[in-house]
Amino acid sequence: MIKPIGRSRGSFFWKNLGLVLLITCIPIAFIGIILYYIGTSRIEAEVNRAHQNQLNLSIQQMNDYLTNLEHSVVRLAFDRSMDEMLKNMDLIQEFSKTNEFMKSFSLITESNSLIDSVSLYLRDADKLLGDEVGFQSIRMDEDRKLLESLLEKERTIYWNYSLKKINKPNSKNKAIIIKLPGGQMYGSYGAFIIYLDQDKLNTMVYKLVSGEGVAFLFNENGDYLTTPRNNEPTPDQLSLEDALKNQIMKENFNDHLFKYEWRNQIYTVSYGKIAKLGSKWTVVSATPLSQITAPVTFLSRLILWISMVGLTIGLLLSWFASNKMYAPIYRLKNLFEASRNNRSEEKDEIIYIENQWRQHLKEQQALDMRIKQSIPALRESFLLQFLQGNLYTHTESEIINKMKQLDWDVENKRFAVMVAQLHGLSDLGGKFTERDAQLITFAASNIILELCSEKLKLVHVTNFQDLSVGIFFALDNSFTNEEIKGLLNKLAHDYIVSVNNVLRLRITIVMGKISDSIVEIPNVLDQTRKALRFRDLHTTNQMLDMNQFMIENTSLKHFPSELERDIVHAVNMGLEEEAVRLIQQFMIELQSNNSTELMVHQGMMKLLGTLHDTIIKHDVNLYTLYEGIHLYEQLMQISEPDPIVDWFQYKLIRPFIKTLTIAYDSNMRETMNKLHGQIQQEILLDISLEMYADQLQMSSSKLSKAFRQINGINFIDFIIRLRIEKCKELLVTTDMKINDIAGLLHYQPSHLIRIFKKSEGITPRQYREKHTQGNPSDSSA
Structure with a gap:
């Protein structure tokens, strides 16, 4: 907690206190006065305007309902289906037509909430058809005279404000009479009678006011079209309605809005005129001014109280601010002393704070320098994560x-x-x-x-x-x-x-x-x-x-399928060298025709998949064999052709062939070792794979596969290799001619020369000459 400053309050303190009071209290008082005198009138005007807008909207809504009713009446009056055929129509025999009329009446009633019911009176048929009365004949003369009197009016469409219903003798209803056929004033054979719903009309008018206000509707003759809101209206209400009606009928107000004083109370009166179906109605709404301005009065008093409370708070805050005017300097000095953990001997707080601030600036500059030096490393790390x-x-x-x-x-x-x-x-x-x-x-x-x-x-x-x-x-x-x-x-x-x-x-x-x-x-x-x-x-x-790079078809144009089959065969036979040689040739084929790295990778991936499937068929545990390595992912990391071939040899094929060789039957290995020695001894004889297969009592294919897997070379190549070595020995140590050596080795001379040159790169003659230089030779090859 900050200790109070140990200084007496002098003239400077009181001058500052007075200044704070002026700055704080005068604006509050000024704002309060403005709000009270200007804001109150403004709020009152806005409330009156909002009230008038609401009344106008309600009157417009009533006008819309009556406009809809007028449209329905006009359509009904001039409906082409309502021609003179109705005059002679048998409503009982033509039941479907009658049913259609009933449905139409129901639709008209439902289309406008002011319509209570619709009836059709046909004079010659002496029938009354309607959605409320149904279909019935006119039985009483009184009802017949009433209905016939409706057809005697000169107007085609007119209002009747006290028409009773034939099934309700004491009723008085407001109705619209539409003589048929439409457009003819005389010779009517019937009429439509549209009864209004008095309760709906009353409700629509009463919505214009609330509380102690009154609202009513009267026509051009001064007849009330609405009934009092209560069953037993008070004399005051009836007197106010009569007074307002007389005032409106006597004087023509321009803005349809005026204030009217009645029995020491001022009312805001709004009225509007509605002209529909040949009649002019006037809607009147009167609301006590005190009811409208009640929120304004409350707000005005609230503003006054708020201003007084604000002034009081301003006085208290001014006193509190004066006591705290010196506190920031004192707190700042204490803050520096606490950070340095020592007490200052400097008497002038401003000089002390200035010296401490300079020291902090030096430390901040040193810190900024260290941050600036670390920014490149931070930027490198951020960019690495971002990229x-x-x-x-x-x-x-x-x-x-x-x-x-x-x-x-x-x-x-x-x-x-x-x-x-x-x-x-x-x-x-x-x-x-x-x-x-x-x-x-x-x-x-x-x-x-x-x-x-x-x-x-x-x-x-x-x-x-x-x-x-x-x-x-x-x-x-x-x-x-x-x-x-x-x-x-x-x-x-x-x-x-x-x-x-x-x-x-x-x-x-x-x-x-x-x-x-x-x-x-x-x-x-x-x-x-x-x-x-x-x-x-x-x-x-x-x-x-990449701005101009178009990815063309990256599928292999030519896939060396035959080489793939040969590679699989070599791997199956356990021939590592042969398999690697074929993979090198496979890689060369893939690189032909301007193949891209992606196309080569696609081909090598396909070869990996084929070899993968081949290894699985030998019931080898791939996880154990390759120590859990993801082969496809590892191959994707290699981009150069030669490392790819090396990967196939050392990472894929060699571990599998070692496993295959180890798993091979030990007796078969011993048999192949014996056969290996026997072949070396009998190399000059006419030997064949079938001959040794018969000796070992196994098929030729099985012997060939076992020989290749254990010795790493197939039977024919092994025989050729031994005979080439024997030929080289005879060329160097004897004087035998090539033809004689070929016969001894069971070859045609031309065939021996061809396979010798393929193996050694030179002909037998050149080999003899090369290895016998400096030694006398009495014979030539």
Whole structure:
């Protein structure tokens, strides 16, 4: 808690107190007076206007109901179906027509809430048809005379304000009479009678007022069309209604709104005239002025009380503020002393606060310097998360604001990305190994960063640690697409030259699409990295532009299915070398016809799937065999042809063949070892696979498969290899002619020469001459 300042209240304190009182209390008092005198009249005017608008809307609603009623009457009067055929119509025989009339009457009644019922009177038929009375004959002369009198009026459509219903002798109803046929004043054969619902009419008028007000309706003759609101109306109400009616009929007011004093009470009177169906009605509403202004009176008193309360609070707050005027300086001094944990000997608080503030500024500058030094690392981390798509929930403005905090103003900028992939690490003859990939990628990142720093300011290089780097550019929005492309093309060309000269590696560069929105960059970068798969494997250095790049059909144009079957056969036989040789040939076939990296990967993925299926058929546990490695995912990480072939050999085929060899029957292995030695002894005899199969009592195919799986070479190739070795021995140690050696080895001379040259690369004669140089030879081959 802050201790009070130990100073006596002098003249300065009282002067400030008076100033605060003036500043606080005078505006409050002035506002209160204005609100009371000006606000009250304004509120009263608004309340009166709102009340008048409500009355006008209610009168308009009544007018709309009567307009709807007028339209219904006119349509009914001039309905073409109501012609003189009704005069001779037999309502009983033509029951369907009668039924249609009944339905029409019901629809008319339901279409307007003011209509109580509709009836049709036919004089010649002496019948009355209606939705309330149904179908009945006129039996009493009194009723017949009443109905016939309706047809004697000169007007075609007119009002009758006291018409009784034939089934209700004492009733008096307001009704509209429509003589038939419509448009003829004489010779009517019948009439429509539309009775109004008196209760609905009363309710509609009574809605105009509430409380102690009165509302009524009268016609041009001064007859009341509404009944009193209560069954036993008070004399005051009837007297007020008569007085208002006489006043309105005697004087013609322009604005239909006036104030009327009645028995020491002022009423706000509003009336409107409605002319429908040849009659003029007047709607009158009178509401006591005290009832309308009651909310205004309450608000006026409330404003006065609020002003007084505000003035009192202002006085108290002024006193409290005067006591606290020196408190901020005292609190600030205590704050500095608490932070330094010592007491100041300086008597002048202002000088003490100034010295402390300068010390804080020095510390803040030092802190700002440390933050500024850490901003590049923070920016690198943020951009790495952003470009990897981890900030997808952030909006454009959030990303831009965050970049501004990290000293990168990317507002109103254009953005571009470029991805570079290094190739040819395996072609350097052992200069680099796969373990050096991260080091090489780091060097490539430094090269592109150095090239960009010479021309561009806002550049970020991402090291993907897999011989590929990504470059993010933020460029001025004044650059056009062509200017940006030219700048990036020049940068890419310089980068290719630098990587070729420094790292001795090939490089593929893909330039991403140019974007005006920074939130699109992670997606653009991802698409650009995927476009690396479309590089041409036969091109040394490549540049692809995603702004012009069209993805063509990436399906394999020619798939070497026969080689695939041979590879599967070699793997099944356990022939690793043969399988690897065929995979190399398979890779060459895939690279033909200008295939891209993606197309080669598709083919190798298909081969992996086929071999995967083949391995499963041998009941091998793939999880145990490959130690839980995801083969497809691992293959996707390799982009160069030679490493892909090595992966197939060492990661896929060799573990399987080892498992296959270990699992093979030990007795069969012993038998094959014996057969191996027997063949070496009998190589000069006329031997064959079938001969040894008969000796071992097994089929030729089974023997061939077992021989190949255990020895790693098929039977025929093994025989050829032994006979070539025997031929080489005879060429060097004997003087036998080629024809004699071929006969000894059970070959035709031409066939022996052909297979010898295929195996050794030279002919038998050249081999003898090469290995007998310096030794005397008495005979020639």
